[in-house]
Amino acid sequence: xxxxxxxxxxxxxxxxxxxxxxxxxxxxxxxxxxxxxxxxxxxxxxxxxxxxxxxxxxxxxxxxxxxxxxxxxxxxxxxxxxxxxxxxxxxxxxxxxxxxxxxxxxxxxxxxxxxxxxxxxxxxxxxxxxxxxxxxxxxxxxxxxxxxxxxxxxxx
Numbered sequence: 677x678x679x680x681x682x683x684x685x686x687x688x689x690x691x692x693x694x695x696x697x698x699x700x701x702x703x704x705x706x707x708x709x710x711x712x713x714x715x716x717x718x719x720x721x722x723x724x725x726x727x728x729x730x731x732x733x734x735x736x737x738x739x740x741x742x743x744x745x746x747x748x749x750x751x752x753x754x755x756x757x758x759x760x761x762x763x764x765x766x767x768x769x770x771x772x773x774x775x776x777x778x779x780x781x782x783x784x785x786x787x788x789x790x791x792x793x794x795x796x797x798x799x800x801x802x803x804x805x806x807x808x809x810x811x812x813x814x815x816x817x818x819x820x821x822x823x824x825x826x827x828x829x830x831x832x
Contacts, residue, residue: 682707682753683777685715690730690755693717700788702730704754706738706747706771713750714738730754731762735769745832746770756783759790760797768832 682705689703699718706714716734720726731754739745747769756778758766766774780790801808823829 677707677710677712679753679775682712682751683755683775685712686730686753686755687777689715689717693719693730698722699728701786702754702756704730704734704752706734707751707753708738708742708747708749713741727761729759729762731758732765735765735771739769748772751775756780756788760793 686703686705689705690701691703693699693703694701694717699720699722702718704714704716705712714734714737716730716732716737718730719728719733731752734752734754735747738747738750748771750769750771751773752766752771753775754762754777757776757780758774759780763774780794783789784791796804796806
């Protein structure tokens, strides 16, 4: 298969998920060595899971199939420019290449305004819409010290 065929598959997943009532019009495939190894579509409303975006479900599918948490030799094809959560998920999965169809402005034009989150992220915590406050740091640091001392940890 070629790049345009992978993108068409992501678009097909977006349409199928939307038409079946699973969620918004978003689809994604993960490709490794020219083969689709992960598929996903938006399932936010059908699963009551705000993290069930197409990219996240496709990454979960690919990782489960490959039995790994890193997709360093894969490509991600998504029907729309990823939201900040999905982009971060691609980074965490170490996906080196990402292709998208619609832009985030296209998504905003139909009511999916991820730009608000993009604009919030660089703000200092005290200026963000979600109020964040440190709490019990000295107690929480015990877990980090335990991790630092752990000799059999799997780094990621």
